[in-house]
Amino acid sequence: MGLVTPDFGLIFWMTITFLAVLFILKKYAWKPILKSLKEREDSIDNALQSAEKAKDEMARLKSDNEKILQEARVEREKLLSDAREVKEKIIEDAKTSAKIEADKMISSAKAQIESEKLTALNEIKEKVVSLSVEIAEKVINKSLSSDKAQVDYASSLLKDIEMN
Amino acid sequence: MLKFKVFKVILLSFILVFSGNYMFSQHSEEHQVEKHSKKFNPGEMIMAHVGDEYGWHITTINEKHITIPLPVIVYSEYSGFHIFMSSKFNHGHSSYKNFKIASGKKNPLNGKIVEIINGKEIKPYDISITKNTLSLFISIFIILWIFLSVAKAYTKRKGKAPKGIQSFLEPLILFVRDDIAKESLGEKKYMKYTPYLLTIFFFIFLNNLLGLVPIFPGGANLTGNIAITMVLALFTFIITTINANKSYWKHIIWAPGVPWWLKAPPLPIMPLVEILGIFIKPFVLMVRLFANITAGHIVALGFFSLIFLFGEMGGAPAGYGGAVFSVAFTIFLTMLELLVAFIQAYVFTLLSALYFAMATEESH
Numbered sequence: 001m002g003l004v005t006p007d008f009g010l011i012f013w014m015t016i017t018f019l020a021v022l023f024i025l026k027k028y029a030w031k032p033i034l035k036s037l038k039e040r041e042d043s044i045d046n047a048l049q050s051a052e053k054a055k056d057e058m059a060r061l062k063s064d065n066e067k068i069l070q071e072a073r074v075e076r077e078k079l080l081s082d083a084r085e086v087k088e089k090i091i092e093d094a095k096t097s098a099k100i101e102a103d104k105m106i107s108s109a110k111a112q113i114e115s116e117k118l119t120a121l122n123e124i125k126e127k128v129v130s131l132s133v134e135i136a137e138k139v140i141n142k143s144l145s146s147d148k149a150q151v152d153y154a155s156s157l158l159k160d161i162e163m164n
Numbered sequence: 165m166l167k168f169k170v171f172k173v174i175l176l177s178f179i180l181v182f183s184g185n186y187m188f189s190q191h192s193e194e195h196q197v198e199k200h201s202k203k204f205n206p207g208e209m210i211m212a213h214v215g216d217e218y219g220w221h222i223t224t225i226n227e228k229h230i231t232i233p234l235p236v237i238v239y240s241e242y243s244g245f246h247i248f249m250s251s252k253f254n255h256g257h258s259s260y261k262n263f264k265i266a267s268g269k270k271n272p273l274n275g276k277i278v279e280i281i282n283g284k285e286i287k288p289y290d291i292s293i294t295k296n297t298l299s300l301f302i303s304i305f306i307i308l309w310i311f312l313s314v315a316k317a318y319t320k321r322k323g324k325a326p327k328g329i330q331s332f333l334e335p336l337i338l339f340v341r342d343d344i345a346k347e348s349l350g351e352k353k354y355m356k357y358t359p360y361l362l363t364i365f366f367f368i369f370l371n372n373l374l375g376l377v378p379i380f381p382g383g384a385n386l387t388g389n390i391a392i393t394m395v396l397a398l399f400t401f402i403i404t405t406i407n408a409n410k411s412y413w414k415h416i417i418w419a420p421g422v423p424w425w426l427k428a429p430p431l432p433i434m435p436l437v438e439i440l441g442i443f444i445k446p447f448v449l450m451v452r453l454f455a456n457i458t459a460g461h462i463v464a465l466g467f468f469s470l471i472f473l474f475g476e477m478g479g480a481p482a483g484y485g486g487a488v489f490s491v492a493f494t495i496f497l498t499m500l501e502l503l504v505a506f507i508q509a510y511v512f513t514l515l516s517a518l519y520f521a522m523a524t525e526e527s528h
Contacts, residue, residue, distance in 0.1 A: 003215060003390070003458065009237075009291040010216065010391035013300060018395060021304045022363050029311035030359040033337060036318040043323055 132158060204476055206469035214385045214461045216296045218250035218265065218277070222380060229255050232380075234298055238263065240279050240288040250292070263288075296392070299384030303371050311366070340365050340513060348517035349524070357520050360403060364396060365513040372457060372505030376498060387508070388457030393450040400516040401446035408523035416442070445519055449512060456508050460501045467494045 136154050212221075220232035233251035240246065243262065252260035256267060262280045266273040271285075277292065278285035293301075310329065317330045326334045340362050345354040371392075374382040386392055414420075416438040418427055427434045467490045475483025 003211065004454075006391040006394045007216060007294075007389075008289065009294060010296055010300075010389060011395055012291045013293075013297045014392050014395040017300055017304050018367070018399065021307060021367065022360065022399075024308060025311055025363050026359040029308075029315040030362055032315045033311075033318050034341065034355070034358060036322055037334075037337070037341075040323050 129158070204469070204472045206466065206473065209469060210462055210465045213383075213465055214388060214458050215275070216294045216389065217275075218253065218292060218294055219255070220295045220298060220380070220384075231255065234293045234295065236263075236277060236290075236292040238277055238279075238288040238290050238292065240286075242279065242281055242286075296384050296386055296389050299371075299374065299381075299386045300392070302381050303367070303374055303386065306374075307366060307370055336366075336369075337362060344510070344514050344517050348514065348521045350521070353521075353524055357403070357517065360399070361513050361517055364399070364516060365509050368396070368453065368512055369505060369509035372509060373502075375457060375461065376501055376505065385458060385461050388454055388461055390450065390454045393454040396453070396512070397446040397450035400449060400519060401443075403516075404445075404519045404523045405442070407520065409526075411525065412523045445515075449515055453508055453512055456504055460497070460504055464494055464497050464501065467497065 132154075218236060219234050222230045222232065224230065231251070233249040236246070236248055236250050236252075238246050246261065246263065248260060252258075253263075253265055256265040258264075259280070263277055264280065266276050266278045266285055268274055273285060273287055276287060277290055279288050280286075310333070314330050314333055317327065321327065321330075325331075341354070341358050344365070345358045345361050348354075349357055368387055371387040375385055375387060377383060417435050419434055419438065422434050426432075471483055471487045471490045474486030
């Protein structure tokens with residue numbers, strides 16, 4: 001058989017078998033193989049993509065958390081400073097009101113003292129008058145007729161006392 | 165003009181190949197005639213191994229041939245269909261009914277089955293299951309078995325990592341799909357041609373490898389047979405031509421950017437060259453695969469022949485001494501052939517993909 005002469009029988013069998021193989025492989029081998037390769041590649045792709053997404057999501061959450069924490073910290077700071085202010089104000093108010101009250105009390109006390117003093121003075125005056133009268137009575141009883149000048153003197157004395 | 169000359173040479177060789185002038189066999193015959201028939205004849209041995217035969221010759225022990233007989237199927241215009249085993253020919257020594265295997269160095273039908281009608285040898289339509297045909301059947305059986313089971317593994321183990329033979333073949337499948345089909349044809353079109361490209365790649369690769377196995381299921385020179393490579397190239401040619409779009413034909417008949425006097429009558433050189441190119445492309449595919457594989461077989465067998473030639477010339481010691489070198493060289497060559505087996509499958513597939521890409525390229 002010539003090496004370079006295509007042999008009819010072999011061409012015949014090759015054409016038939018190759019067509020059959022091509023058909024069978026295409027339908028029952030390449031189709032499922034290529035399909036599942038594609039599917040696997042797609043699923044790997046998807047998995048990678050979603051991993052990337054999850055990573056982004058994580059980063060986002062983390063930065064959110066950070067932000068919330070920061071806000072909370074600021075809020076706390078604000079609350080604390082507010083509280084401090086309130087406290088100071090309350091103390092201040094308390095102090096002021098206490099002082100007013102105290103002043104009031106002091107002034108009323110003073111007024112009372114004044115009035116008490118006046119009363120006491122008046123009492124003393126009366127006592128003094130009565131004492132003086134008693135004294136004068138006694139003196140008069142002893143020397144009423146003696147000297148008119150003495151009576152005048154006593155009255156002037158009394159007058160002085162009244163002036164006071 | 166140099167290009168034109170090259171094409172002329174290719175066209176000439178095309179005519180020579182198909183006109184039944186056996187350049188190769190005539191060349192080797194001249195050597196054979198000089199030698200004594202009893203002596204070891206490397207040319208004959210090599211040609212028998214790379215060629216086809218009606219029975220599968222395994223070995224010869226003490227002048228007794230051990231051959232697997234294969235069915236002969238012939239249709240004669242004179243006596244109709246005949247189916248019988250090749251053992252009826254008794255290794256070409258006897259005839260059966262009116263059929264015999266033609267012999268004679270100068271006989272153009274040498275080695276073929278002929279029917280004797282009125283003393284004349286007439287060639288019937290011969291679709292015998294020859295050695296190469298059986299090898300073809302064995303190889304497609306292996307291919308179908310491998311890939312159908314791999315396909316089953318893919319559907320069964322959906323989305324999981326490949327396992328076993330699946331993981332061995334997956335890189336090759338991905339290689340053909342991504343580096344050949346997708347690379348040449350582009351994202352949009354590659355899926356259409358990938359099944360064909362995968363089929364020819366694995367068909368050629370497996371048969372190249374089987375050709376390197378020296379014992380029974382392998383050993384036939386299938387991808388080094390011109391009929392096989394011709395059918396493969398024809399498939400590529402047919403797919404290219406069927407799928408060719410307008411812009412492909414326009415480039416052939418009236419290539420843009422070429423001066424009008426090169427493509428208009430009376431001397432339309434460019435269209436002529438392009439039309440020749442349509443046929444030269446598959447022709448080159450056919451010859452490249454055939455020549456590479458056959459050459460590999462011939463060289464490997466040549467080194468083996470050296471053992472026996474040394475033995476004949478210098479007795480057994482020379483034969484054994486020669487064997488050491490020959491075996492070393494043959495091992496080296498077989499390694500090389502393993503590489504060639506892959507490269508040729510790759511080149512055939514890649515060029516097919518490129519031809520499809522050229523035929524379906526959108527006009528820019």
